[in-house]
Amino acid sequence: MRKYSFYLILIMLVCSCKEDWLDIKSDISKIVPQTLADMRLLLNSATFNLNYTTLGEVAADNISLNAAQLAGGSAMERNAYVWEADIFAGSTVVTQWNSAYNQVFTANVVLEGLEKITDEITPGKQSEWNDLKGRALFYRARAHYDMLVMFTKPYAAVSAGNDPGIPLRLSSDIHAPVVRAGLQESYDQVISDLKSSLELLPTLPSHKTEPSKAGTEAMLARVYMAMGNYENALDYAEKALLRNSELIDYNTLTASTANPFAAYNAETIYFSRQATLGVIVNSGVDGALYASYTATDLRKALYFRSNMDGSYTFKASYAGSTLLFGGTASPEMYLIKAECLARKGETLPAMETLNTLLEKRYDDEDFVPLEAGGAEEALRTILAERRKELVFTGLRWQDLRRLNQDPRFAVTLVRSANNKEYRLEPGSNRYTFPIPDYIISSSGMAQNPR
Template sequence: MKTFYCKTIIGNIIILGLLLTASCRKDALNIKPDQALVVPTTLQDFQGMLDNVVTLNEYGPAMAEIGAGDFYLSYASWQSLSDPFEQNCYIWAKDIYNGETAYDWDSAYQKIFYTNVVLDGLKQININNANQSDYNNIKGQALFVRAFSLFQMAQEFAKPYNAATAKTDLGIVLRLTADVNAKSTRATVQQTYDQIVSDLTEAAGLLPDNPKYLTRASKPGAEALLSRTYLSMSDYPNALKSADASLKVNNDLIDYNKLDSTAYQPLQMFNNEVLYHEVLTLYLSFYFGLADPSLVNSYDQNDLRRVMFFSNNGDGTYSFKGSYGGDLYFFGGLATDEMYLNRAECYARQGDASSALQDLNALLKMRYKTGTFVPVTATGPDDALTKILGERRKELCFRSIRWSDLRRLNQDNRFAVTLSRTLNGQTYTLPPNDPRYVYPFSNDIISLTGIQQNAR
C-alpha cells in the first residue's frame, strides 16, 4: 500500500486554465505557482481552488496519531514498514526522519499557501450587493482551512499551550501571505494560537450555517474548531461558548442502533454528525495497526461502539473500522459528538455537573443498545469530569485528537498518562510532558528556512 503521494501528482489544481503545482522536494513554505500560467482572479477561480478536495481535505497531518497510543504493531508488522520514519515515530525516537522530509509539514503548508493565494486575491475583488455573500463565504472558507492547518502544525511542532510560558515558547511558522519572499520565522506559542483564534473568529462570522458540501467550512464547523482550539489551551469558558454555538446550529447525533455492525464500514462518510470532512494521511502503520486492548476492553458489552468501531480478527486482536472518513482513511475532521463532549467537559470544569451529565448522557444514549442504557451519574463535578474524559477516550479514538488531549491533560497530575509500546522484548515509553510530545523539524526544513530546531 502506498502511504505518501507526491504533491505533483495529487496536489494539482486545474481551474479555468489555472495550474498550481508543488514539487515533492521544494520548500513547502515557499510553494509558488508557475507565473506563466493563468493567475486566479475571480470568485469562481477562488472557490474552485478551495474545492480541490484532494489537496485541502485529504492527507491531513497524522504523525500525532502514530504516537497517540490508540493502536499497536506486532514486531513483524513494525519491521515490515517500508519507511524508517514511521518506525521511529512509533517508538517516539528522538531522531525520526533519517534524512527524509516531514510529510505532515509539507501537506499542511501547501494548504496554507493555497488559502493565502485566495486571501491575497480577494483583496483585489470589488465587492457589491451581488457578490457579497459569495465573497464572505469564500473568505471564511480560506480562513478556516488556514487556521485548521496552523492548529494541526501547532499540535505536532510546538510545545503544548501553557499560559505561563506561551509568550516565550516557540510556536510554528505563521505564513499569512502567498508572497514567497516573506521570511520564514517561528512565532511564539501565544502568537500561534492568537492567529488561529483570530482566523476562526472571523471565519465564523462570514460562513453559512449549512455548507453546500461537507468538504467546505461552515459556521458550526468554525465554532467547533474554535472549541477544539480553546480546549487545547485549557481555556474552558471559551471552549464551552464555542461548542455551544456549534451545537445550536447542528446538534445531530447518529443512533447506532440503526447501523449494521457486521458491515465492513458501519459508519458512512458525510454522515449527519460530520461538520467538516477531512481524512488523515494513510500511513502504513495505520493499515497494520491493531487496536489497543485496553481501549477495546473499556467498552461495556451493551455499548455499540465496541462492534461499530472494531472488527474481531478471531485471534484475540481487533482492528479499527469505525472511521467517519470512509474506506481505510482515518477521519480527521470535525463532528457533533466531539462538541457534546467538549461542552460536557467544560460544564464539569466550571462546577455544573448536572449540565455536564446531560450532554454526556444525550450522546451515550445514542451509542447503547436500545433499552440497555443506564444514565451516567456522578457524585460531583470532579467525578463527572473523570467519567467524561473516559468517554472522550472511547468516542474520539483514531481521529488525531488523542495526542492533543494528552498534551493538555498531562499537565494535570490527575489525568497524566505514560504511554508504552513493546517490540521484540524491548519496551519504549513516553512519560507525561516529555519533550518528545513536540516533533522535530526535518533537516531540509531547517536548511531551507533557518528556523530553530525543537529540543528532543
Template sequence: MIKAKDMKTSIHKQRKHSLASLNMKLIIKVKLILLMIGISLSSCQDFLEAKPDKSLAVPTSLRDMNAILDNNTTNFYSFIAEVAADNFYHTEALWNAVPTERDRNIYIWENTAADGDGGTLAGRYRTIFNANIVLETLPEISIQESEREEYKRIQGFAYFARGYALLEMAQLFTEPYQESIAATAKGLPLKLSADVNEPSPRASLEETYKRIEGDLKQAAQLLPAQSSSPTRANKAAAYAVLARMYLYQRKYPQAGLYADSSLQVNNQLLDYKTINNSATPFPIFNREKLFYAYASSSNVTVARAKVDTLLYASYANGDRRKLLFFRRNADNSYAFQGSYAQSTITFAMGPTTAEMYLTRAESRARAGNKDEALQDLNTLMRNRWDNTFVPFTAANANEALRLILAERRKELIFRGLRWADLRRLNFEPEFAQVLQRKLGNRTFTLLPNDKRYVFPIPESIIQLSGIAQNDR
C-alpha cells in the first residue's frame, strides 16, 4: 500500500517533471492572458498586460496536455464562500488581525471589496483557459492506438476542469438558480475558446448551467473509473460534481440519480472508529475523496477561526467527529482540525463519498422514500460514531429530511459547501437562515435571499470589459 506521504512526494515529482518537460517544449511568454472579457489572467493575484504568442507554444503530445492540466490552478479553489458562511466566528481582535481588508469585508458581507483584485475569477478562468487549450489542441495531436484511452482521459479531465470551475463561480457571482428566472438572469461569461481576442459577454443563468451540465456529462463519459492520481478526475468525481450542480439547482431527483451513479463507482467510507486523534487526523489522499481540490484563507486559520458555538454543541458525545474535527482553545472555544487536506491551514474542497451518501439521502427523503433515505444516513453514521450508535429513525419523510440536513451541516463543515447550501435552502422557509456577525458592539446581519448572497464582479474586470455588474 502506498503511504500518503509517499503519494504526496510522487505527485509532487510527477507535476514537477511534467511541467519541466512542458517548459522545455513550450516557451510560453505570458504578460496578459485574456479570458472571460477578452482578457486572461496569468496568476491568481494580478493582471499582467500582454497576450500569449501561440506560435511559441505548440503542444505536441499527450504529455504536454497532461502538464497543462496538472497546473496547480486546476486543483486550487476559492475559499471566500466559506468565509462568508456560518461555520465559524471571529472575536473583534482576531478580525482586526486578518491581514487584508478584502478578507475582513467578506466576513461581514461588505462585498464591495470582495475579490477586488479579481483573484478568485483569475484562478478559475486560468483553469478554463488551460482546459480550452487542451480541448482545441487534442484533435491536432497524432496518437498511437495504445494511447487512445489516455487521450479520452485527458479530454474528459479538461471538460471536468472547465465545468467544475464554472460551477464554483456560479455559486459566487450569479444569483441562486430559479427555473422561473434562469432564462433572463445574469450568468457567467462563457469563455469556450483559447482565442484571446474572442469577446465573452455574460450568458444567461440558464445558458451557464447548461454549459456546466454539458461539460460534466462529457467528462463522465470520457473519464475512467480510476485515475492515476487523486489530483486527476475520474468518473465518480464527474458524477459527484453533476450531483452538486443539480442540488444547487434544487433538481433533487437528478441530484440523487448522479449521487447514486458516483456511489456505484466508489462507495467506500472511512471508519472514524479507526482514526486516531491528532492535529491533522485524516490522511490527505483517503478513500472517501473523489477528487483532490483544496483552498486556504487568512480568515480560516486554526489561530483565528472559532467554530460556531451552536454548531459544535450539535455533535453528540459518541459522535467521533466531535473528537476528530475539533480541538479546544485556551479560551474554551474550539478550532477546526478535521481537514481532509491533512493540514491546519489548507482545506479540502473536492467531492467525497460521504457527501454523495448525504445527497442521495436528501433526494430520497424529498421524494418521500423515508426508509431508503434513512438507510443512506445510517450507513454514513455507523462510520462516524463509536459503538454507542443507535440508528436514526423518523416518523415521516419530512422528519428524515430534517435529520439529513442537520447531518449534512455537521459532516461537510469547512468543505466550502455551506454557502451554496444556504443559498438553495433559503427558498424553503423551514430551512432558511438569518446570519449574524458580532464584532464588539456592532452587529452585521444577512437575511435569506439578500442580494449579498451574490458577490460583485471585481471592479477591475468591469472597467476592462464593460460587462454588466451584478445587482447590489
C-alpha cells in the first residue's frame, strides 16, 4: 500500500484519459497503449509543456515582495521566499513533484508500449515510431532534470559519485522499489536519455511545443552547463544555434503593450511553461536588478512595467502571457556559448558572441559593442548579461547553485520579511529543497538535510 500511494500521483494523468484502452483494471501496471495513435495521444498531452519548477524563482534574487504581497502568497510560497527549513508545511500535494513524475510515468508507459509492437512496425511507420520514442525519452529526461534542480545538491564532480540523487523511474512498474539513485547516476541517465532521443527526433519540430534535435541539443547544453562541463555545454550550444540562431530585434517591438512577446516566437527552440504561482505574478522586481539595465537597454521597458508604489513587475514572458516561460530559446544558447568561450580564454570570440545578442537588445542609434581586456573581464560581463537577459526563465536559481561553487561569483542573498532579516549563504543546504513529506512517508527515502 505504501508503494501504491507513492505511485498514485504518477497515474493521475493516465486515469483522466477517456480512451477505452485506458480502462483501469485491478493491476494498474498492465495499462499499455496498443497503437502508435494511442501513444501519440498520450505524448500530445499538454502536461508535458506545463508545471516546470517555479519555486526556484521564488527563492532566487530576481523578485522582491512587500508585506502585502508576501502575506497574499501560499504557505509554500512564503516559506520558499525566506528559505525556511520546511517549505511544504505538511502539504499532501506538491504540484511540481507530482507533475514531473506524472510525465516520467507516462513516458515510460509509451516506451514500453513501443517495444511491444516493434515487430509490427512497417518501413512506412518507422519514422513515426522513432519520433514517439525520441519524444518519450526527451520528456523523461526533462522531468528528471527538473527534479535534480530542485531536490538534489548542486552538481560537483568531486562529490557527485557519493551525493544522493533522485528516484530514477525507468519503468511504469508501480511495484518497483522507490529508492534514490546517486547524483552522478541521475545526471548520467538524463544525458543518456537526451542523447538517445537526439538520434530519433526530427531536426526541427512541426510545432515548438514538440521535442526536436534542436530542442534536445539546447537541453544538453543546459544540463552540461549546470554540471560545470563547459566543453560539452559549448559543443551542444553551438549545435543548437546551427539549427536556430534567430534573434528578435527588440527595436521592432512596442514596449507599451501588456506583453511585447508572442508565444512560440522566432527565438523559441522548445516551448514550455513554469508552474503557476500567484506570488510570482504579483511580485516586484529586485531593485538592484532593475537598476542594472541602462537607459538605452530596450529590455528595461520591454521586460518590466511600473507599479503605483514606484516598484516594477516583470511582464515580458516568452510564454506570451503572465505565466512564465520554461523552455529553451536561442538567447540562452548565445550566452552559454559566450560564457564557455570566455572560460577557455577566448576573449574576442566570447565578446563577439555576446555582442551578436546585445546588438538586438539596445537602441539602434546608441549601441556600442562591449569590449573586455581579458577573459576574466569577459566572463564577468557575460554573467551580468546572462542574468539580465534570462530573467524569470527559471534559470537564475540554477545559476546561483552553479556559480556559488566559485568564490569569484558566490553571493549571499539577503532579504527582509516579517520584521526579520533572512540570509542564504553560498553552499547552504537550503539550495536543495526538501522532498515532500508524503513522499518520504510513502517511500522511506531519507530527507534532504536543511
